[in-house]
Amino acid sequence: MKTFVAIAILSLAASTPTLVNAHGFIRQVAIDGRRYAGNLHNSDKGASPIRLVGGIGPVKGTNSKDLICGLSAQNAEMVVPANPGSTVSFQWSGGGNQRWPHSTGPLITYMTSCGPTSCDKFDPTNAKWFKIAQLGKKDANTWFQEDIERGSALNVTLPKNLSPGGYLIRQEIIALHHATSMGGAEFYPSCIQVQIGGCETGFPLQTVSFPGAYSDSDPGIFDPDVHSPGSFYNFPGGPVSELAAASNSGAVSEQLTDSATSPSPSSSLSADDDAYGYNDGDGSDDNTSSAPASDTSQDNVPLVLHIVLAAVNAFLLVGHSFLDRSRRRAKRKSCRCGDAEQESQFELEYILSA
Numbered sequence: 001m002k003t004f005v006a007i008a009i010l011s012l013a014a015s016t017p018t019l020v021n022a023h024g025f026i027r028q029v030a031i032d033g034r035r036y037a038g039n040l041h042n043s044d045k046g047a048s049p050i051r052l053v054g055g056i057g058p059v060k061g062t063n064s065k066d067l068i069c070g071l072s073a074q075n076a077e078m079v080v081p082a083n084p085g086s087t088v089s090f091q092w093s094g095g096g097n098q099r100w101p102h103s104t105g106p107l108i109t110y111m112t113s114c115g116p117t118s119c120d121k122f123d124p125t126n127a128k129w130f131k132i133a134q135l136g137k138k139d140a141n142t143w144f145q146e147d148i149e150r151g152s153a154l155n156v157t158l159p160k161n162l163s164p165g166g167y168l169i170r171q172e173i174i175a176l177h178h179a180t181s182m183g184g185a186e187f188y189p190s191c192i193q194v195q196i197g198g199c200e201t202g203f204p205l206q207t208v209s210f211p212g213a214y215s216d217s218d219p220g221i222f223d224p225d226v227h228s229p230g231s232f233y234n235f236p237g238g239p240v241s242e243l244a245a246a247s248n249s250g251a252v253s254e255q256l257t258d259s260a261t262s263p264s265p266s267s268s269l270s271a272d273d274d275a276y277g278y279n280d281g282d283g284s285d286d287n288t289s290s291a292p293a294s295d296t297s298q299d300n301v302p303l304v305l306h307i308v309l310a311a312v313n314a315f316l317l318v319g320h321s322f323l324d325r326s327r328r329r330a331k332r333k334s335c336r337c338g339d340a341e342q343e344s345q346f347e348l349e350y351i352l353s354a
């Protein structure tokens with residue numbers, strides 16, 4: 001009896017901290033290297049673009065309204081600038097300043113437009129979401145989530161053709177360590193409020209709703225084989241949107257160092273922190289000056305005709321590049337007014353933090 005009590009006390013002692021700390025939240029987010037701190041639900045330290053969750057515990061059950069932006073999520077104060085192609089880095093953390101505690105399950109990222117509403121006022125109850133990235137297993141037996149557990153940040157590239165406007169980014173970890181039983185999956189969604197600049201034109205064709213996108217019996221949510229070596233993983237929520245398919249599906253990088261909301265130019269991101277600056281919007285159209293030059297050189301054409309054709313080709317090339325340049329100039333011009341606010345906000349922030 002004594003030993004039984006001792007064992008009971010021991011196991012209680014061993015499991016209590018696990019109960020308290022074995023969950024987590026997004027402690028910090030960085031957009032192209034600019035960092036913004038998140039808040040813990042009972043220690044609100046100030047403005048953040050990350051919607052505050054009511055606790056670090058998981059959302060359970062795919063019908064929960066909390067599946068949208070996390071447990072009793074509240075709107076955040078800040079809407080922070082980003083651009084098509086921006087790199088967004090998410091630093092997850094466990095409770096009590098510990099690392100993220102789980103290692104099994106996918107990292108999935110969605111976006112939704114805030115429409116005409118400013119994202120700090122936007123109610124995503126009926127929002128249509130599109131998937132922009134997902135990471136599951138690195139190889140037969142290890143998940144990318146293990147890197148998050150080791151303290152790495154998750155990097156996600158925003159779609160390069162994304163239309164300007166306000167968006168919520170919904171970054172979600174699904175912890176599947178209890179997914180061998182129905183309803184055992186733990187969902188940790190979190191929403192970040194961003195304002196996308198640039199003048200791209202892409203809209204997603206396929207969207208999903210939360211709740212609605214997932215079902216408790218989905219193979220990627222109720223997964224009896226989740227701990228079996230080499231088992232195949234089936235992502236829930238459908239495929240990555242065609243809008244984002246050209247971008248990568250995300251990557252993990254070294255840990256973001258702690259800092260306050262003030263973004264610092266020296267970033268600890270390993271892979272793509274220098275890849276994307278401010279997007280002036282004309283990037284995708286630059287190599288269209290391939291004039292109809294190649295299909296005219298036939299072997300039995302007389303020399304004179306060759307010369308005439310060459311002259312015509314040269315004329316076409318010049319005309320083409322002239323048209324191209326003026327088209328680009330027009331595009332930049334039409335884009336400038338939409339971007340002005342964004343650009344000045346960017347500069348203001350930079351000056352404030354410098």
Ligand SMILES: [Cu+2]
Binds near residue numbers: 102
């Ligand atoms: Cu947990």
